Amino acid sequence: MNAFGVLSAVVRRDLLVALRRKSEVLTSLFFFVIVASLFPLGIGSEMDLLRKIAPGVLWVAALLAAMLSLNRLFANDHADGTLEQMALSPVPLGLLVSGKILAHWLVAGLPLVLIAPLLGLQYDLSPRALLVLVISLLLGTPLLSLIGAIGAALTLGVRGGGVLVSLLTLPLYIPALIFGAGAVEADISGLGAAGHLSLLAALLTLAVFFAPWATTAALKIALE
């Protein structure tokens, strides 16, 4: 079986598990929808203010929502022994881990990207700004999954790992937040979002190469 076959088998497995455990999948999506909807309700209908806070609020909400499901990324596989089998497989662990991260993004990241324009309407964002928001999230949410995977692997099997993973990953999320929210802000103020989006894409490229490697190293330590 070639590398692509293994990767797709891992992704398919994790998606299948997520599909049969719907409540866990929907939690992060509903969290995102509710948090993003609370702000317009709380602040009222001051369009100028809403437009101004929209990029930051939507991005912070997406960031927290993506983090909610991080604990489960490896914890279940660790508990039932699957992670041991992955580590002992002749297939490189990095490949299997990449598959798991990809599946995590498809379950916890992609739905946020798809629902974001709808939530953006509540903040009176222009169609153009909504498009930039979607592109920034499309580049940013995989980055969140990749960085989060390192944190999840490092806190695997640690008591109180849930809080620890937030403390560990939230600071690392800051660049993604700055460039992601910055892209939308720049577009609204007419500066053009290309610069911010390029930097976000560069960060994503960097993470695609290094995050699975760092995650693999952390998992091997956790399994010892």
Next chain:
Amino acid sequence: MLTATDLACVRGDRRLFSGLGFTLEPGAWIYLTGENGSGKTSLLRILVGLSPAEAGEIRWQGSAIGRLGDEYRKAVTYLGHHNALKEELTARENLCTGAAMAGINLDAGRADALLGSVGLAGREELPARFLSQGQKRRVALARLLWSESPLWILDEPFVALDVAAVAWLAATLAGHLAAGGMAILTSHQEVLIEGSTMQTLRLAA
């Protein structure tokens, strides 16, 4: 051939064993015994390469296992305390994805045949959470049937199995050893594998 020399293991500030060594030849198996907490599982995890040994060396076909990497992982099939099954997936899906993650392509028809031979015919579509402990163990043991590894390292493989399944596993092990395979297993019950060379390795607590 698997050779271990002078292995030592420390957990916390307790020395579980030291100066442990053995040689395992093709067609032979090691029966690892010892009281609870004597370090059987720790030894097995060191032998498969999951944990590092405090001291000593393990060689597979003459080379240190750390240097062999993937080549050694291909040669070993390990079955730990956990069954490595996903509760949400059916027995068939568990078997197929388990094989895929080891880089082996197992189609649904072959998986059903293997499940049939471990006595789970008709249960292929049942999610693993509806299976009993013994049935889950059988699904986990079905991994031995697609495994192409010469060395099987099994941690308490007989736990939760009924009489028929114990006999099936003993016969499977006998077949594996007769074909030149090797096995190391722990068990708290007597294990009889016909026509094989057995070494007993006893860990003192």
